[in-house]
Amino acid sequence: MVLEATVRTAPGYVRTLIQQEELPLLRDHLLRLDAGSRHDRFNGYLDDSFIERYAARCAEDGTVIVAYIVDGVVRGAAELHPPEGEALPEVAFSVEASARRQGVGTVLFRRLIAEARWKGYKRLRITTGAENHAMRALARKFGAHLAFRHGESTGTIDLARTPEAELADLAASPFAAGRALLSLNSTCWKIISSMYDNRAA
DSSP states (O other), X not given: OOOOOOEEETTEEEEEXXXXXXXXXXXXXXXXXXXXXXXXXXXXXXXXXXXXXXXHHHHHTTOEXXXXXXXXXXXXXXXXXXXXXXXXXXXXXXXXXXXXXXXXXXXHHHHHHHHHHHTTOOEEEEEEETTOHHHHHHHHHTTOEEEEXXXXXXXXXXXXXXXXXXXXXXXXXXXHHHHHHHHHXXXXXXXXXXXXXXXXX
């Protein structure tokens, strides 16, 4: 994983799970979702056995899980699923009721986009239920162009870099900020050195 830094948001924090953690932590989080949240997340009510199988698959297929953790328990999760064939990598989000309206979704989204860029992805696919207004609003905030069809909203997020996107990356990872600062210092030193050499000549 590229982003090992922990991002704190009161009262919890956000970090990328290691693979051994994914199955139990993601599974238990998804099983805790209330009926409405489960419907929004999977665009329909699904029983516990489906969720257990789904979490097991995520732990095995290279899915990246960025988690919002409170007291050692995952209360929100952003999933970055690897591409299958010609399909785009896909993202999905879920936040338990106790963690809503605290900016958790925004922090998770920023961190996940930084992970996707590190992996070299150029575009992401997002699918959400037609009634999941919070998720649709969050996706649009990050530039998703959504279209409604067959009872769900689907769209893509272009990961072309913009100044705002760069700032989001730096906020998501102090290590990235450090690399950017070193790069800036190196550039400034080269300019100053060049000016001094010209004056000496």
